[in-house]
Amino acid sequence: MTAQGLEVIDHTVHTTHEWINELAQRLDWSSKRSALRLLSVTLHHVRDHLLIDELAQFSAQFPLLLRGIMFEGWVPKNTPIKERRAAAFITHISDQMEQTEEYRGSQDIACVFALLNARISKGEIEDVLASLPSSLRDLWPAP
DSSP, rough: OOOOOHHHHHHHHHHHHHHHHHHHHHHHSSOOHHHHHHHHHHHHHHHHTOOOOHHHHHHHSSSSHHHHHHHHOOOGGOOOOOOOOOHHHHHHHHHHHTOOOOOOOOOHHHHHHHHHHHHHHHHHHHHHHHOOOHHTTTSSOOO
């Protein structure tokens, strides 16, 4: 038991660190801060492409802290967005990662998707992929 009796908080912090460390390793980046930034930006943009029910099911498998990050700044009435081109998806994320020297574009976004494949159930990933336009599905490695 923790000193404060808040094991759920300790657990989500620990699990969130595991996700970030794994992503940084997949990216081969030294900055965990940058890895978290890429994870956050990518999750936000995926979130904005999903219907509310699918988003709720998808996010239910995230650590509590990452779930909160995923919903940060979300405006449900503005989603799902109608963007259909992979290039626009990549550009949106790249614009938000422009201060990150290590960022390499679509191959780094694919690392985030590979992390999600490893951490989220295959069935849920397949549901998310089915909800995305085909050009965006092509960015996501098969689960």
